[in-house]
Amino acid sequence: MKRALITGITGQDGSYLADLLLEKGYEVHGIVRRSSSFNTRRLDHIYRDPHDSDRRLMLHYGDVSDASRLVTLLMRIRPDEVYHLAAQSHVRVSFDEPEHTGDTTGMGTTRLLEAILMSGRDIRYYQASSSEMFGATPPPQNEQTAFHPRSPYGAAKVYSYWMTRNYREAHGMFAVNGILFNHESPRRGETFVTRKIARAAARIKAGLDRYVYLGNLDAVRDWGYAPEYVEGMWQMLQLDRPDDYVLATGVGSTVREFVEHCFAHVCLDWHDHVRHDEAYLRPAEVDALVGDASKAREEFGWSARTPVDRLAQIMVDAELEQLATKTPETWSAPPFADSRTFREHVAPAVPR
Ligand code: NAP
Ligand code: F7E
8 A cells, every 4th residue: 555645735735635545545644733723624524533443544743844743754654655735825925924935835845855865765755836936927837937936935936846856856856846827626725816706706696795805807827626636746756757747727817707707607797796905916916827738748648627617616616505504603704794704814015
């Protein structure tokens, strides 16, 4: 039985990857941050009591800021594959917390790579690199495109990308960069724009809210469906040689178009419900990301299967279903509240 270690297992991708690896017969270990409240909601459906002897999902406390803990976990778990997904992953928040983002999203990678090297074991390593590394360089972007990050998050990911390549070139490690464009799902964090919009459309339809406040509607993103992207991560670690690969749909849409898809699905006119709040603007925006995933398609047959309008429907339907199964007492906002439930806790973009 193959053994995998996933950092960031409690996140969107980590939870889908855990589903996939368990289906494939792996023993799956995940690193979970200690939190004062439960942060394993996305794993509820696969969680097994620690007293069950035949369970194949094991969770361990740890943090990518804690190097000695990473060494201990690698020594104890002895994984065949490590998927490094943990990060402060919110671009807007990275402007408010640049040092923390550098420490986790950037230095966390080095701590983990070094722990793998110290283990002396032959471990395959996946690095969650990001299209945000391309930043200001215009689309289409592929593995040859120059990086020009536009945020502390993007800069930290560029650092991690190069550290991954360096451990591959300097130490012969099987280390790959998956350069993934935006991928979304009903498990997406509530403050990323697609989930925020899908959630708003459903709540407004249900009469729980009237408005959603958004920032830049003109930004173009290449949005795909997250479960398909974790398949690509796994495929990269099964190759004969380590390399770097873009995963993307190849189709760009504006935030406005995503809004249109979501509100049209619940038969509402979005113009009546979307308001602007400059708090959601970024000090430096990434205008357009549209990926070219031909290398992944040619070398291991990966391609995205879900178009963006279908993705929007999947996300809105999941929100509607969730509302339908909740009793009114557990709804998080009173009817016709303003959009406070959608607020991201960000300081105004200008001035800082
Ligand atoms: P996510 O939902 O924000 O999950 C991030 C995960 O990292 C969570 O499990 C989080 O734990 C964990 N984490 C954060 N700080 C940590 C720390 N200091 N120590 C240990 N764990 C920590 O992100 P995602 O969308 O699944 O993305 C997965 C990875 O791919 C991230 O590295 C992200 O930057 C990258 N990426 C994402 C996309 C995308 O479109 N989704 C595209 C390209 C690259 P908590 O649950 O406790 O917060
Ligand atoms: O923003 C605009 C915003 O926060 C998308 C992360 O997974 O993908 C993600 O980063 C766009 C931006 O994702 C709001 O200005 C407008 O142009 O959903 P997002 P992101 O910044 O693209 C990359 C690939 C990653 O690697 C990251 O980890 O939407 N936008 N109005 C807004 N964005 C947010 N969050 N909230 C708004 O109200």
